[in-house]
Amino acid sequence: MRTQVAIIGAGPSGLLLGQLLHKAGIANVILERQSADYVLSRIRAGVLEQVTTDLLDEAGVGTRMHQEGLPHTGFDLLFGGERHRIDLHSLTGGQQVMVYGQTEVTRDLMAARQAAGLPTVYQAGDVSVHDFDTQHPQVRYQQDGAWHTLDCDFIAGCDGFHGVCRASVPEGAVTEYEKVYPFGWLGVLSDTPPVHHELIYANSTRGFALCSQRSATRSRYYVQVPLTEKAENWSDEAFWHELRQRLDPEARETLVTGPSLEKSIAPLRSFVAEPMRFGRMFLAGDAAHIVPPTGAKGLNLAATDVKYLSSAFTEYYTERSNAGIDHYSQRCLQRIWKGERFSWWFTSLMHRFPDGGAIGQKLQDAELAYLVQSKAASTALAENYVGLPL
Structure with a gap:
């Protein structure tokens, strides 16, 4: 089998890249080691910058986001027992963010890819990348007991922090920078109305808390816990009690609790791999960088990578120019x-x-x-939160 771009990973960055390339007339195949259901089961944040919503519109998958997403023009900082609103709209000249779950972004992209009949191989086993330092890279994988080879012009590594692409780079060719934080976020998803119509970021003597939402009827809450904690040691009652201790009196009174739909602990890490291009293989999203979720930058930085990479491939195929792919890593890393x-x-x-x-x-x-x-100072916070200019 042959294609122009082989995309490893069917998360939002791989799917968005595939959709943008399809719109540009560039053939691509996506390989994913997990099942589609597993990919959709991963719970992630969903605060989208304007650059991300614009890209989803460009990819033709923004309709449901605009119908069901929640535009936010500000958020609250809670400290010393009082809340203070950061007015994103006024501080940034009219900008805002969109609250729309990453799971829903993935679902929309999957549906669009399926509707277009584009090839996606789920549960691809033992994926390996070869000859990406030549003009003829290959991807090999196993499915249904048979081995397959995918010949391509380029490989896009959108396969996450533990993926095969970065791991296949020769030793010494990549420099990794990492900081691991001594705590994690215990998160609960519940079918309860949000405690507030905007996000609340709380600094308390008991630790950090975040009140966020997925819709008008579904909420996502987090509390800071030590890395040694385990989600199974926290009952729903214990979680709600701890969250209340970190909120202001008004939020404590209005908080609606209920059974958790999902409960997990996410460790926090800062990570960057440089460079992001190795011959004809390119890293994008979590394969190249991880941010702690506090600033809601993970998916948005991945979307920027995809914007630069899709433009670079389009430029290569339409203008026979290497400029975009030659400058891809540098452009991404400046924003990252x-x-x-x-x-x-x-x-x-x-x-x-x-x-x-x-x-x-x-x-x-x-x-x-x-x-x-x-x-x-508020303006600097707001400008970074809504997303710095490209």
Whole structure:
């Protein structure tokens, strides 16, 4: 079998790349080691920057997002027992974000790919990439007990942090930067109305909490826990009790609780791999970078990668130009490091660190107070939150 672009990974970045390439008339095949149902079962955040919503529209999959997504023009910072609104709309000249779950983005992209009859191989086993340092790269995989070879012009590694693509790069060809945080997020998904119509980011003496939502009837809540914690040790009652302790009196009164639909703990990490191009293989999304979820940048940085990569491939096939693919890594990394910086800063500001002590909380309180009292500081926060210009 032969195609122009072989895409490894059927998460949102791989599916979005495939859809954009299809729109540009570029043949592509997606290989995914898991089943479609498994991919859809992964619970992820869903705060979309304008660049991401624009890309979904360009890919022709934005209709349901606009119908069911929740545009947000601000969010609340909670500290010292009081909430302070960050007005994204006024601070950024009219910009906003869209709250629309990553699972729903994936579902829309899957449906579009299926409707177009584009080839996706799920449960592809033992995927391996070969000869990407030549003009004739290959991808090999196993399915139904038989081996298959996919010849292609380019390989797009959208296969996540533990994927095969980055792992196949020769030793010494990639530099990895990593910071692992000493805590995780215990998250609960519930069919309950959100405690507030916008997100609440809470800094409390008991640790960080986040009140977010997926719809007007489905909520997603998080509390900071040590890395040693296990989700199964937390009953629903214990979770709701802990969340209440980290909220302000008004939120505690209005919080509606219910059975959890899903409960898990996500560790926090900052990670970047440089470069993102190796001959005719390109990394995108979590294969190249991870951010702590505090700044809601993971999917949005992946979407930017896909924007640059789809444009580079389109330029190559329509204009026979290598400029886009030659500058892909550099262009992506400039934006990635800014997203990494913001996510690290926001995480450091909102969480309790084991070695922070009393002075750590006082310093956070002082910075948060300055943040909401200074228009310049609030504007910097708002600009990063809605997404920096490309």
